[in-house]
Amino acid sequence: MSDYSLHRPLPASEVAAWDIETDVAVVGFGASGACAALEAARGGARVTLFEMASGSGGASALSGGEIYIGGGGGTEVQRAAGFTDSTNALATYLKMAGGPDADSAKCDLYAAESLSHFEWLKAQGVPYKGTFVPGKIIEPATDDTLIWSGSEEAWPYSAAAAPAPRGHVIQFEGWGGGRKLVDILERNVREAGVDVRTDARVLALVTDGPRVVGLVVRIDNRDRFVRAAATVICTGGFCMNDAMLRRYAPGTLKLTDPIGENDNGSGILMGMSAGGDAIHMDEFFTTCPWIMPESLVKGIFVNSRGQRFINEDCYHGRVSRTMVDQPGDRVWLLVDNAIFARPIDLARIDIAAVGETWEEVERDLGLPEETLAATVQTFNRYAAEGRDPIWQKAAKWLKVLDDPPFAALELRYPGSYFSFFTLGGLSTRPSGEVLDRGGAPVPGLFAAGRATSGLPRSGHGYSSGMSLADCTFFGRKAGESAAAAARIMQAEGIRELA
Amino acid sequence: MSDYSLHRPLPASEVAAWDIETDVAVVGFGASGACAALEAARGGARVTLFEMASGSGGASALSGGEIYIGGGGGTEVQRAAGFTDSTNALATYLKMAGGPDADSAKCDLYAAESLSHFEWLKAQGVPYKGTFVPGKIIEPATDDTLIWSGSEEAWPYSAAAAPAPRGHVIQFEGWGGGRKLVDILERNVREAGVDVRTDARVLALVTDGPRVVGLVVRIDNRDRFVRAAATVICTGGFCMNDAMLRRYAPGTLKLTDPIGENDNGSGILMGMSAGGDAIHMDEFFTTCPWIMPESLVKGIFVNSRGQRFINEDCYHGRVSRTMVDQPGDRVWLLVDNAIFARPIDLARIDIAAVGETWEEVERDLGLPEETLAATVQTFNRYAAEGRDPIWQKAAKWLKVLDDPPFAALELRYPGSYFSFFTLGGLSTRPSGEVLDRGGAPVPGLFAAGRATSGLPRSGHGYSSGMSLADCTFFGRKAGESAAAAARIMQAEGIRELA
Numbered sequence: 001m002s003d004y005s006l007h008r009p010l011p012a013s014e015v016a017a018w019d020i021e022t023d024v025a026v027v028g029f030g031a032s033g034a035c036a037a038l039e040a041a042r043g044g045a046r047v048t049l050f051e052m053a054s055g056s057g058g059a060s061a062l063s064g065g066e067i068y069i070g071g072g073g074g075t076e077v078q079r080a081a082g083f084t085d086s087t088n089a090l091a092t093y094l095k096m097a098g099g100p101d102a103d104s105a106k107c108d109l110y111a112a113e114s115l116s117h118f119e120w121l122k123a124q125g126v127p128y129k130g131t132f133v134p135g136k137i138i139e140p141a142t143d144d145t146l147i148w149s150g151s152e153e154a155w156p157y158s159a160a161a162a163p164a165p166r167g168h169v170i171q172f173e174g175w176g177g178g179r180k181l182v183d184i185l186e187r188n189v190r191e192a193g194v195d196v197r198t199d200a201r202v203l204a205l206v207t208d209g210p211r212v213v214g215l216v217v218r219i220d221n222r223d224r225f226v227r228a229a230a231t232v233i234c235t236g237g238f239c240m241n242d243a244m245l246r247r248y249a250p251g252t253l254k255l256t257d258p259i260g261e262n263d264n265g266s267g268i269l270m271g272m273s274a275g276g277d278a279i280h281m282d283e284f285f286t287t288c289p290w291i292m293p294e295s296l297v298k299g300i301f302v303n304s305r306g307q308r309f310i311n312e313d314c315y316h317g318r319v320s321r322t323m324v325d326q327p328g329d330r331v332w333l334l335v336d337n338a339i340f341a342r343p344i345d346l347a348r349i350d351i352a353a354v355g356e357t358w359e360e361v362e363r364d365l366g367l368p369e370e371t372l373a374a375t376v377q378t379f380n381r382y383a384a385e386g387r388d389p390i391w392q393k394a395a396k397w398l399k400v401l402d403d404p405p406f407a408a409l410e411l412r413y414p415g416s417y418f419s420f421f422t423l424g425g426l427s428t429r430p431s432g433e434v435l436d437r438g439g440a441p442v443p444g445l446f447a448a449g450r451a452t453s454g455l456p457r458s459g460h461g462y463s464s465g466m467s468l469a470d471c472t473f474f475g476r477k478a479g480e481s482a483a484a485a486a487r488i489m490q491a492e493g494i495r496e497l498a
Numbered sequence: 499m500s501d502y503s504l505h506r507p508l509p510a511s512e513v514a515a516w517d518i519e520t521d522v523a524v525v526g527f528g529a530s531g532a533c534a535a536l537e538a539a540r541g542g543a544r545v546t547l548f549e550m551a552s553g554s555g556g557a558s559a560l561s562g563g564e565i566y567i568g569g570g571g572g573t574e575v576q577r578a579a580g581f582t583d584s585t586n587a588l589a590t591y592l593k594m595a596g597g598p599d600a601d602s603a604k605c606d607l608y609a610a611e612s613l614s615h616f617e618w619l620k621a622q623g624v625p626y627k628g629t630f631v632p633g634k635i636i637e638p639a640t641d642d643t644l645i646w647s648g649s650e651e652a653w654p655y656s657a658a659a660a661p662a663p664r665g666h667v668i669q670f671e672g673w674g675g676g677r678k679l680v681d682i683l684e685r686n687v688r689e690a691g692v693d694v695r696t697d698a699r700v701l702a703l704v705t706d707g708p709r710v711v712g713l714v715v716r717i718d719n720r721d722r723f724v725r726a727a728a729t730v731i732c733t734g735g736f737c738m739n740d741a742m743l744r745r746y747a748p749g750t751l752k753l754t755d756p757i758g759e760n761d762n763g764s765g766i767l768m769g770m771s772a773g774g775d776a777i778h779m780d781e782f783f784t785t786c787p788w789i790m791p792e793s794l795v796k797g798i799f800v801n802s803r804g805q806r807f808i809n810e811d812c813y814h815g816r817v818s819r820t821m822v823d824q825p826g827d828r829v830w831l832l833v834d835n836a837i838f839a840r841p842i843d844l845a846r847i848d849i850a851a852v853g854e855t856w857e858e859v860e861r862d863l864g865l866p867e868e869t870l871a872a873t874v875q876t877f878n879r880y881a882a883e884g885r886d887p888i889w890q891k892a893a894k895w896l897k898v899l900d901d902p903p904f905a906a907l908e909l910r911y912p913g914s915y916f917s918f919f920t921l922g923g924l925s926t927r928p929s930g931e932v933l934d935r936g937g938a939p940v941p942g943l944f945a946a947g948r949a950t951s952g953l954p955r956s957g958h959g960y961s962s963g964m965s966l967a968d969c970t971f972f973g974r975k976a977g978e979s980a981a982a983a984a985r986i987m988q989a990e991g992i993r994e995l996a
Contacts (some may be wrong), residue, residue, distance in 0.1 A: 005936060098746040101744050210501065250597065272770070275506060280745070305889070306888075368888055377868070
């Protein structure tokens with residue numbers, strides 16, 4: 001009796017007969033899987049794509065369809081808006097964003113090829129209006145293209161890398177262009193002749209010694225055995241798998257709004273079952289959409305001790321991720337009458353206290369005297385001089401908070417809307433080859449997207465569009481590599497081995 | 499040609515001949531390996547213990563030989579010193595210390611059996627003088643026994659669990675009793691007839707399907723094949739493996755003083771290679787010995803923004819772990835003339851600034867006005883009332899810092915002495931069975947100590963003696979379980995299968 005699971009590959013010797021034979025098997029039909037399948041097919045491989053849901057999508061289709069692009073003098077959209085960009089600035093920003101173990105090879109490669117990747121996306125039919133929307137926004141409410149989508153203009157990034165806006169959003173009226181992006185990619189995938197199998201849940205890898213030689217897939221309630229010269233895991237992260245979150249990323253446990261569809265970690269587990277290394281599994285992106293309307297950025301955040309903890313002009317997700325690090329179960333955004341605006345309902349941010357003085361707000365929140373009020377006093381003193389020597393918030397966002405009444409807007413865990421997804425996953429080369437714990441490739445196995453630890457490797461450095469940049473670009477690389485590996489195996493006749 | 503490594507088990511079918519056959523193979527001769535081997539041998543198993551170094555030791559021998567013990571009314575040492583303790587208080591404390599994914603089953607079992615474990619240790623010949631040393635110390639400079647070794651009296655622990663001192667230190671003059679503890683365990687191990695093989699480096703597990711059936715061990719520069727009904731991994735953590743630290747625990751990268759001998763993560767990697775789950779790999783213990791002399795505890799810590807970040811009367815390791823979370827590359831301990839004392843040389847703590855006023859200290863450190871000085875002012879205001887409403891430092895440690903001159907003692911990374919070791923590792927049942935990523939046991943595989951994620955699961959909750967409690971107690975359990983598993987296999991005749 002064969003015994004296989006996400007945790008245990010099936011030895012090829014126990015496969016009685018192959019139900020499906022293909023060159024490249026791709027698992028997961030989000031953006032990374034679509035791009036991998038597409039490039040593998042264009043590379044001459046027979047490609048079969050398995051998706052557990054009834055259609056394409058994944059977390060990519062739940063996104064805004066925004067991709068982090070720049071470098072090399074700038075895209076035509078950046079240039080039309082008056083910005084220049086450099087490959088070095090992009091690479092530097094990506095490496096800072098990646099944290100202490102940033103994947104330098106991926107950052108450098110992406111920075112070098114980002115412009116040509118933009119051309120590729122357009123060649124697939126992804127439309128861009130070509131227009132820039134200034135200010136700090138989460139996604140355009142319109143069908144415009146370019147936004148500031150990260151911390152480029154904020155300290156410490158601004159001090160190290162020349163800032164440029166790099167969030168390129170698919171032309172789509174309102175939020176949610178990710179679905180349109182995946183639809184366009186799907187159209188290309190089908191035109192390229194990829195054999196798409198939906199409602200097809202992958203149960204296990206099949207291995208021949210150290211080599212991955214296929215998959216077991218449940219289709220129509222029957223286990224099918226798939227032989228593939230190369231397998232590409234594009235199954236997303238594990239934000240929908242509570243047991244994995246608890247064991248690997250307990251920092252997410254107080255957050256309630258995963259961005260995922262079937263992001264159950266299955267591909268990460270399968271990759272590990274074949275010896276693949278999973279790294280930085282504790283890392284996650286989170287954000288609460290607290291910057292809408294934009295005037296709120298002129299407020300200051302304090303933690304449960306009344307202390308500021310970051311320059312609030314950073315990317316909203318960087319600020320939110322740092323909120324989650326604070327002691328206690330809530331933080332407050334302090335605003336005065338001049339900048340007050342009601343946060344969008346989605347954010348689930350309540351007004352916790354209102355007062356004619358900051359001392360009154362402090363007291364209403366139950367804080368000891370000389371905490372929150374002292375923090376505001378010090379902030380105001382320097383803001384009046386147009387500077388923030390403590391957290392380096394840029395002058396354009398500084399406002400003396402001295403126009404009563406004053407309010408504390410409360411962000412709580414759980415309670416407020418903190419979306420999140422995981423950033424840890426399989427260790428891969430830029431080529432998509434999955435690496436084992438000794439740093440050697442697992443033969444026959446590739447991966448891309450949030451099933452890997454890629455460009456967006458640290459929740460504190462994340463910027464909007466980084467994950468889709470990683471999914472689409474390194475999805476393509478993985479597909480190319482898988483097709484090449486299949487060609488080599490064909491040439492060597494190894495395909496006949498199993 | 500066989501291809502095996504820490505990352506890839508050798509299939510038993512590829513073993514031409516077994517060089518060594520045993521019931522229970524134990525890997526690693528620190529405290530957990532010694533206890534596992536001992537109980538397995540006493541359980542009737544033939545036991546072979548493999549150690550890569552030339553003798554016993556491991557990180558256990560680099561420790562103070564202190565074990566966290568209590569509950570059940572208290573040990574006779576606790577009672578003689580006037581303390582009572584309860585199993586519930588101990589279990590509650592351990593669970594709080596374990597963080598959001600504390601291993602409740604291990605905490606409850608250890609709390610229930612802690613007193614009998616103390617009796618067992620004494621029965622092995624581990625000497626305890628039976629005396630209590632009051633105050634906040636790291637280890638007794640004398641041969642005394644009992645100390646406050648954690649955060650029991652500090653908020654928030656004190657509010658949830660009745661405090662008692664639980665650090666029981668082996669009778670040994672000065673620091674470093676861990677070597678003596680391991681020597682005593684080794685004597686028992688040898689008397690119990692365990693076959694001890696030193697200079698024996700384990701290279702890979704041997705598997706038969708999902709079952710671990712032995713090991714490959716390098717002895718005298720030759721690979722030996724060891725058949726074992728049960729294998730117990732007691733190889734310690736990975737603080738000496740830079741590549742693993744980078745991939746799994748990058749929070750340690752700014753620390754320079756690992757406590758390890760051969761803690762290279764090899765056992766964790768081997769366990770994963772057989773399907774074992776490794777969890778909470780980002781967690782680590784760290785401490786800087788800043789509490790010597792004790793008067794320094796009356797100082798207050800501020801971060802690079804001049805903010806306090808914890809009640810300084812917590813366990814020195816909890817305070818140190820929280821230091822590492824702070825923004826920037828240093829923190830300062832603020833003291834006045836009344837409590838000033840030069841920190842011990844080992845700590846590598848410098849005096850960064852001295853002033854007649856806190857404003858002068860603030861300026862000398864390059865901090866903006868109204869930051870550090872404001873923090874001290876607020877602290878002093880409440881300390882004068884005998885309370886700390888912001889961080890809940892206990893009244894006995896509160897001192898108004900108003901006796902000039904004032905000083906800022908600087909703790910830097912890197913620079914100051916921050917010892918550290920890793921806390922993440924294989925997922926195990928209290929029995930020591932290694933669990934796979936689906937939560938099922940890996941047949942034939944057991945583990946204990948810092949190769950596992952055990953009682954001390956969170957660096958923020960660690961208390962001295964928790965790791966040795968975990969190593970010795972769950973080492974014993976793993977040895978008992980391995981011997982039982984070997985007996986069952988013998989009864990079933992499965993041993994003849996390979």
